[in-house]
Amino acid sequence: MSPTPTVHQRRRAPSTTELQEIPWLHLLTAVERERIAPQLVVSDPQPGDYVCRVGRPVTYWFGVVSGLLKMSSDNESGQTMTFTGVPPGGWFGEGTALKRESYRYNIQPLRPSVVAGLPVDTFHWLIDHSLGFNRFIMNQLNERLGQFIAARELDRINNPELRLARHLATLFNPVLFSGVGEVLRITQQELAYLVGLSRQRVNEALKVLEAQHLIRVEYGGLRILDLHGLRTRQFPSP
Secondary structure (H helix, E strand, O other), X not given: OOOOOOOOOOOEOOOHHHHHOOOOHHHOOHHHHHHHHHHOEEEOOOOOOOOEOOOOEOOEEEEEEEOOEEEEEEOOOOOEEXXXXXXXXXXXXXXXXXXXXXXXXXXXXXXXXXXEEEEHHHHHHHHHHOHHHHHHHHHHHHHHHHHXXXXXXXXXXXXXXXXXXXXXXXXXXXXXXXXXXOEEOOOHHHHHHHHOOOHHHHHHHHHHHHHOOOEEXXXXXXXXXXXXHHHHOOOOOO
16 A cells, blocks of 8 residues: 655645635735745645654645644653644644744644645745835734733743633734634534643633623634734632
């Protein structure tokens, strides 16, 4: 039996619809788009695949067209620490691409996903030539800094409702994840992986957030009702 093709081996040209889901492409000039679009590729990572892996050299700058990824790393004792989720519209790894260094984290799908990739040399060409692209990257880096500062604070939060609210606020970030909109397609088990809680505890915390009119649980996902509240609301300790 022949081995299953890797994520890289399964790459293909994006469809017209998939190109429309790339948030920075419309910021380029017509000449830049004509040069860049043929160099974009997409693939279909499945749970268990790696999009990026610790220690591997950067070859592409990646973004999520559909599905859900997680960013994580393993500590010396073999335990996995999840940093964040990456929902549709999210592009990640620009710092690694800028420095052309090896990855310090793993990126894996939590469900079947479609991921786009821009070759790292093309990424640098855009940095050197495109004002619109540079503005996009600067906004990304600025939001990313705030995201990781918030992540450090989350490490010290023991309240499940507060922890879940802040994680959801991160996943609904309109700058980093423009493809999410008002509804995040995610299961309670996927949330449990990202937040570091049990599925049962996530279910209980979601009920609290829904009772406070911050979210509404819908079939297959969550609808945002009050993003500011998710970012700022305090909850009593259990």
